[in-house]
Amino acid sequence: VQTLMKEAADVFMKNLDAQVSAEGQKWTLQCSDEKRELKIFSAYYPGQSCRRWKVETTLDSDLESAYDASFVPEKRRKWDALVKDIRMLQINDCPPDVGDGLAITTILTNAVMVVSSRSMLDIALQRCQRRGGIVIANVSCPSNFDEMKLDPGSRGTVRAKTLIGSGALIEAIPGRPGKLKYVLVSTIDL
Numbered sequence: 001v002q003t004l005m006k007e008a009a010d011v012f013m014k015n016l017d018a019q020v021s022a023e024g025q026k027w028t029l030q031c032s033d034e035k036r037e038l039k040i041f042s043a044y045y046p047g048q049s050c051r052r053w054k055v056e057t058t059l060d061s062d063l064e065s066a067y068d069a070s071f072v073p074e075k076r077r078k079w080d081a082l083v084k085d086i087r088m089l090q091i092n093d094c095p096p097d098v099g100d101g102l103a104i105t106t107i108l109t110n111a112v113m114v115v116s117s118r119s120m121l122d123i124a125l126q127r128c129q130r131r132g133g134i135v136i137a138n139v140s141c142p143s144n145f146d147e148m149k150l151d152p153g154s155r156g157t158v159r160a161k162t163l164i165g166s167g168a169l170i171e172a173i174p175g176r177p178g179k180l181k182y183v184l185v186s187t188i189d190l
Contacts, residue, residue, distance in 0.1 A: 001145065002098045004123035009099065009137040012167035015185045021045070021052050022165050045187060048163065050086065052187045056151065058173065059180040066170050066180055067134055071124075073105075084110045089150045099127040106151040109160075118160035118190060121151045124167075133171025139164045163187040 014022035021027060021043040031040040035056035042051045059066050067076050073086040090104040107120045124138040140162045141147050153159050169183040 001102060001121060001147065002094050003049070004139065004142070005094070005102060005123060005137065006098050008139045008164050009125050009127060009135065009167070011165035012135070012137040012185060014031075015052065015054065015167075016169060016183060023157065025052075027054060048187075048189065050163070050187060050189045052095050052185060055182075055184040055186075057182050058176075059170075059182050060178060061180055062178070063133065063170060063172065063180065064164060066182065070168060070170070071136060076142075079155035082109050082112065082115070084108045094125070099125040101126045103136075104147050104150055108157065112142050117157045119151075119153050119157040120160050120162055120188075121148065122162050123147065129171060131171070133169065135167065138162055139166060144181075158190070161189040163189060 011022045019027060023043075023046055025043040025045070027043050028042040029039060029083045030042050032038065037101045039056045041054040041056075043054070045052050065158075069079065070076065073088055076086055077083055085108040087106050088103055089106055094100075094102050103124045103126070103130045105122050105124060107122065111117045121141045122138045123141050124136050127135045129135060166185055168185075169181070171181050173179045173181050
């Protein structure tokens with residue numbers, strides 16, 4: 001698990017590049033809202049049926065509140081209309097060269113238009129940054145890992161797959177007190 005998550009974090013960090021994805025594919029601006037300081041990009045993902053998506057925005061928040069809203073299941077359920085249920089199944093320590101902690105999370109989504117409910121079993125690696133901020137890299141649990149036994153999937157749902165290179169970054173913006181940079185990279189094969 002630690003080897004996989006170290007690789008997942010490295011690929012996620014490459015996806016933070018402003019010009020190209022981890023695979024060297026150009027990030028193409030899909031949507032922009034200057035007033036909300038929001039940009040949404042996508043990039044071709046060679047060999048996959050889905051695209052990489054990257055959202056960059058500015059949050060009016062402190063780091064702890066933004067972290068809690070994004071990653072604490074009880075708080076995320078309150079605002080994320082896509083999430084039907086989210087549970088933290090396991091939290092583990094890991095060596096400092098890998099990160100600050102590993103979590104196994106199960107997510108069940110609501111059906112949206114023509115897309116039926118999906119379930120995901122993800123492993124997430126948290127790394128606190130020296131300059132302040134938090135990086136969370138996540139990827140679906142491989143079917144041959146023992147952790148898969150924690151959640152074999154929900155009946156009536158399709159198992160979606162979070163691909164390597166997904167994650168989120170939250171960090172303070174220098175010179176802008178009370179403002180955070182938030183970047184989400186999502187690569188999910190529905």
